[in-house]
Amino acid sequence: MDASDTDTVTTQPEDMDFGRLRIAFDDRVLRPRPWTAAQSEWAAEILATAPAGPVLELCSGAGQIGLLAVADTERRLVCVDLDPVACGYARRNAAAAGMADRVEVREGAIDEMVRDDERFAVVVADPPWVRRAETGRYPEDPLLAIDGGDDGMDVAWRCLDTARRHLDQRGSLLLQLGTVEQVDAIRERLRDDELSVTEVRWHERGVLVRIDRL
8 A cells, every 4th residue: 555545544444355355444435245246246257258448447435346356357447436535445455456557546526537538348336326315224334335315326327327438339337226216217217228227136235237338
């Protein structure tokens, strides 16, 4: 971890296994949830036949989902998160996994951190999807990491719009959501769109939606 990271990581870090990786974080960052390794595993499956090119992880937090997705590949990973603490841990975790040379972490709004000419084979996103009125049910989680606005979809829509602009031909977005209603909203938004929901997988505390550029 370089000097810039020590400015953002100031409390005693924890670490835990996430797939075959060891991930560091603290209570200012959303604790990695073991079930979300399924998102990494599905992304890795998609990457096996995806077009050449890098992977983009939006709302990356400590970086665990994207890092595990590309761990057994040579692909470059770009992680984007608004939280400087999370970005510090994403850099730290990339270095610990031996991937610092092919992982770039960008701090800022997801719709501002990707250059117009950049294209990605796969986009992975775990946006905040809890409805604002329900965030009090999760007092252990940082508010920034879970507050998805009134319907839980504010950040998810930005992830979808970013993917639309930056997915390569035959590229895929793997989006994590929380409810049936949110999945239905995605399907409705993509009616007659160049992007389409092609598969949905339900898990312990959420749902994974695969969206392909057709």
